[in-house]
Amino acid sequence: MKSKLYILLGILFLLLIFKLGNWGLTESSEARYAEIAREMVVSGDYINPTLLGIKHLHKPPVTYYLTALGYKIFGINEFGARFFMQLALVLQLVLVFKITLQLFKSEKIALAALLIYFSFPITIIAVRTLTTDAYLTTFILASIYFWLQYKSNLKPYNLYLFYFFLALIFETKGPVGFMIPVTFVVTHKILNKEKIEFNMHQYLGFILFLFVSSAWYIIVMYKNDGLFDYFINNQLVERVTKNNFKRGKPFWYYLFLMPLIGMPWLFYFVFYFKKNIKNIIQHKKTDFLLIITFLTLFILLSISTSKLILYVLPLYFILAIFSARYLSLCSEKTIKKISNLYFILIIIVTSGFFIASFLNLELKINRIYAFIILVVFSVFGAISNNKIVNTNFIKPAFLGALFIISIIISSNYIFSKNELKINSVKPLAEFIKNDSQSENEVLIYNYLLPSLSFYLNKNITTINHGKYTTTREVQFETTDVWKKNLINYFDPNERERLLKISNSKPTYLIKRKKDVFPDTLKVLVKTLNRKKNFDKFEVYY
Known part of the structure; x- marks a missing residue:
């Protein structure tokens, strides 16, 4: 055994x-943990976890340490x-x-x-x-x-x-x-x-x-x-x-x-x-x-x-x-029923993946890849269901594992080809890196996007306009350095700083489509004469 x-x-x-x-970090939890571990590796500070340059002491550090170890072995x-x-x-x-x-x-x-x-x-x-x-x-x-x-x-x-x-x-x-x-x-x-x-x-x-x-x-x-x-x-x-x-x-x-x-x-x-x-x-x-x-x-x-x-x-x-x-x-009859149920589930999932490639969906699905998955798992499922005797009660458990494997293999492809749909902003980060050949400023309006910092390998600036995730806990900061990464829109001096940013270097201003810019940012947008859409995000630059 x-x-x-x-x-x-x-x-x-x-x-x-x-x-x-093969697919980008998803917002918000995965991106947050991944970015905190990245900042640990970059700074060398393994005592005070930081998120976007501000101390993030919500949880103890074992997850960050294991992730940082993964970066040390396989790269960030x-x-x-x-x-x-x-x-x-x-x-x-x-x-x-x-x-x-x-x-x-x-x-x-x-x-x-x-x-x-x-x-x-x-x-x-x-x-x-x-x-x-x-x-x-x-x-x-x-x-x-x-x-x-x-x-x-x-x-x-x-x-x-x-x-x-x-x-x-x-x-x-x-x-x-x-x-x-x-x-x-x-x-x-x-x-x-x-x-x-x-x-x-x-x-x-x-x-x-x-x-x-x-x-x-x-x-x-x-x-x-x-x-x-x-x-x-x-x-x-x-x-x-x-x-x-x-x-x-x-x-x-x-x-x-x-x-x-x-x-x-x-x-x-x-x-x-x-x-x-x-x-x-x-x-x-x-x-x-x-x-x-x-x-x-x-x-x-x-x-x-x-x-x-x-x-x-x-x-x-x-x-x-x-x-x-x-x-x-279970009796032999019951084991057979449960095994047949899982074999049917395998067929439903893999054939559904293949059929979806013919439909006019927003998801990108490669038809050949989907067909190979359908054939491979249908054959494995059929062999397992027919060759393993019904007196062996491990049979339905094995088919259950095969069912989840078919989902893993299918989802790997779907995630990699539909990153924006799974809440990853990796394509957005790649656009900024490819578009700008010099040092740039990246501003996020009223939303926390730690994966942008992860992919750009630099500090980004969050504009806090009241959303609870952008209201950071700064009571443990001992200097004002953190203010470079966070702008409080409710502070008149901070609003004034926003208008000066775009004059010094190329600027990218990102917001969710469902959000509406306040007047001060509308003035800033006028100085940024280009715009690009990324699913639920807009980039002004």
């Missing part, structure tokens, strides 16, 4: 990095920005396999859980655009796995690794990430009536946790007065209780969303309980352990005001395990 598992993981990794850098480009997320997903697959194996002692169930986890749309979404969530989930799974390992063999190094990964969770997203591993550990102890351990290794492990988890926080708070209150009030309390970051969603948001990004496996989770509810209530401590861990985080995330799709990613390893358990109990 081990050699086959390594081959499978190697193939999946190669598929994940295939054409990984999209591939470098995204590479370690693909590696993180492969590690997640290994951990899902090992956690399932620990809990249910079956390699076949563990392999099915691995394939199902890979086939969830949300797991792929999380690694195709740069955010903290892929790394956070990897560290959460690692902490759970090493704690289970320690419980099974009592080897101290597993305990130290448990505390180490808890610390990385804290250095990736703060205390919020603790919810799953802590709930898992506490529930495990209650269900198994275990006493709390006090020994030398526990103390040393906790000291390791304190050292690793607090290192960056202590240094950055020492260098920035008032940062402790900022972390507690702005980044912890207000994210949960207020809608300061415009991420407020109703309580039922995840209840509606999770089935959409977990289809169709999420429904097998329901079928499993319907079929085994009596056994679960009477005997299955492991099932209770996973259920309580799932429900605790789900309720806490639903209560929180701030909600994004990827916040629920760490829950999906539990859904993968239950789906694998359900498959292991």
